[in-house]
Amino acid sequence: MSVAVCLLLYSLAVLAIAPNLLTRATANTAAPGPAVAAWLATAASVPLAWVTALGFLIDSLRGGRHTRLMSACFTVLRRVALGNGWPPARIAIVGIAVAAALAAALAAVVVTRLARTLLRSRSRTATHAQHVHLAGQRVDGIDAAIFDAPERLVYCVTGRPHAIVVTTAALQVLSEQQLAAVLAHERAHLRRHHHLIVTTTRALATALPRIPLFPRAAAEIARLLEMSADDAAAADHGNTAVLSALLSLISGTSVPAGALGATTIGTAARIHRLHQPPSRRHRVRAATILTACTAAAAAGPILAIALAASGLPLCGSGG
Numbered sequence: 001m002s003v004a005v006c007l008l009l010y011s012l013a014v015l016a017i018a019p020n021l022l023t024r025a026t027a028n029t030a031a032p033g034p035a036v037a038a039w040l041a042t043a044a045s046v047p048l049a050w051v052t053a054l055g056f057l058i059d060s061l062r063g064g065r066h067t068r069l070m071s072a073c074f075t076v077l078r079r080v081a082l083g084n085g086w087p088p089a090r091i092a093i094v095g096i097a098v099a100a101a102l103a104a105a106l107a108a109v110v111v112t113r114l115a116r117t118l119l120r121s122r123s124r125t126a127t128h129a130q131h132v133h134l135a136g137q138r139v140d141g142i143d144a145a146i147f148d149a150p151e152r153l154v155y156c157v158t159g160r161p162h163a164i165v166v167t168t169a170a171l172q173v174l175s176e177q178q179l180a181a182v183l184a185h186e187r188a189h190l191r192r193h194h195h196l197i198v199t200t201t202r203a204l205a206t207a208l209p210r211i212p213l214f215p216r217a218a219a220e221i222a223r224l225l226e227m228s229a230d231d232a233a234a235a236d237h238g239n240t241a242v243l244s245a246l247l248s249l250i251s252g253t254s255v256p257a258g259a260l261g262a263t264t265i266g267t268a269a270r271i272h273r274l275h276q277p278p279s280r281r282h283r284v285r286a287a288t289i290l291t292a293c294t295a296a297a298a299a300g301p302i303l304a305i306a307l308a309a310s311g312l313p314l315c316g317s318g319g
Contacts, residue, residue, distance in 0.1 A: 004053035010300040011049040018042045018297070019216045025293055026220060029269065030278035032227040034290035039224070040197070041297040043204060043217040047110055049301045054108065110207045117203035118196075122158075125195065125258040129159020136165065144183060146171070151253040155261035156186040158195045165259075170249060178245035181237040182262050185245075188232035189260045194225045198260065223266035230270055234277075243274040 022042060026035040136145025144154075144164040152170045157163050164186045166179075174182065189195065198221065205218040234242045246263060255261035278286075 004056040007049040007053040007056070007301060011046045014042060014046055014049075014297070014300070015211060015213050019212045022293065023216065023220065025289060026224065028278075028282070028286055029224065029227050029273055030282040031286035031290060032224040032231065034287045034294070036197070036221055036224045036228065038290045038293040038297065039217045039221050040201075041294040043201065043214060045297045045301055046213065047204070050106065051108075051111065052301055054105075110204070113207045114200070114203050117206065118199060121199045121203075121258055125157050126159045128157045128256060128258065129161070129163040132157065132159075132163040132165055133161070136163075142166065142179070142183075144186075152249050152251045153253055153255060153261060154182050154186060154249060155255040155259040155264075156189050156195075157256070157259045158190065162190045164190075173248045174245055177237060177241045178248060181233045181241035182245045182249065184233035184236050185229045185242065185262055186260070188229040189225070192228070192232075194229065194260060195258070197225065198222050199258070223269065225260075226265050227270055227273060230274060234274070239274050239277055243271065246271060246274070 022039060026038065029035065132145045136147055139146055144166045147165060147167050149167040150169050151167055152173060153165065153167045154170050155165050157165070164183060166183075171179070198218075201214070201218040201221050205215040208214045230242055230246075246267065249263045250267060251263070255264055
C-alpha cells in the first residue's frame with residue numbers, strides 16, 4: 001500500500017512542479033531532441049505512476065504470493081480503519097486508500113481513452129495517405145504527391161506507405177534548393193515517428209485538459225519537433241535554405257487533421273533560431289541539462305518499483 005501512496009505523492013509533485021520548471025528549461029531550444037525527451041519522460045511518468053499504483057493496490061488487496069510487504073501494509077490499514085487506532089489516523093488512512101483507488105481508476109480510464117484516440121488517428125491518417133497516393137500527381141525529381149491548390153502547403157501524413165503533399169502554389173514560390181530543404185524537413189518527421197509522438201501527447205491533453213502538465217507538454221513537444229526537423233533539414237541543405245523556404249511558405253493555412261505541416265507550428269521562434277543558430281557549446285550544455293531532467297523524471301516510478309521488489313520495509317507490520 002505504501003508503494004502506491006508514494007507513487008501518487010510523486011505524481012502530485014510532478015504535476016505541481018514540472019510544467020513551469022520544464023518550460024524554463026526548454027525555452028532555450030539549442031537541443032530540441034533532448035528537450036522533447038524531457039517533456040515525454042515527465043508527461044509519461046505521471047500516468048505510469050498511476051498505473052503502477054493501481055497494480056500495487058490490486059496486488060495488496062488480493063494478497064498474492066509475492067506481496068508479503070503489501071500484505072503487511074494492508075494489515076496496518078485494516079486494523080487502523082476498523083478502530084485499533086486514533087480517529088484522526090483512521091480518517092487519514094481511509095482517505096489515502098480512497099484517493100489511491102480513485103487515482104488508479106482515473107489512470108485506467110485515461111489509458112483506455114488514449115488507446116482509442118491512437119487507433120482512430122491511425123485509421124484516419126492511413127486513409128488520408130491512401131487518398132494522396134491515388135489522387136496526387138507525380139513529377140520526376142520530386143518525392144511527393146502534387147496537388148493543384150491555391151494554398152502554399154507542404155505537409156506529411158503517415159500511412160502504408162507514408163505520403164508527402166506539395167501544392168502547386170508552394171511549387172511556384174520555392175526554388176529547387178528550398179523545395180529539397182522542406183522535403184527533408186517532412187522526411188525527418190516521418191523517419192523519426194513525430195506523428196505518433198504528437199498524436200499521443202495531444203490525446204493525453206484531451207483526456208486530461210484540466211491538468212496543466214499535459215496541454216503544456218503537447219504544445220511544447222509539437223514546437224520542439226518542428227525545430228528538430230528543421231535541424232535535420234539544415235544538416236543536409238543549410239540553415240539559409242530552410243529559413244528561406246519557411247518564409248516563402250508562411251500563409252496561415254492549416255493542414256488536415258493528423259498531418260504535420262512545414263509552417264503550422266512555432267514559426268516565429270523557428271525563424272529566429274534558424275537566423276541565429278545556437279553554438280555547439282550551447283547545444284552540449286542544453287543537452288546535458290535536459291538529459292538530467294529526463295533521468296530525474298524517470299527515476300521516481302523506477303525507484304519505487306525497485307524498493308518494492310527489494311523487499312525493503314516501507315511500512316511496518318505491527319498494529
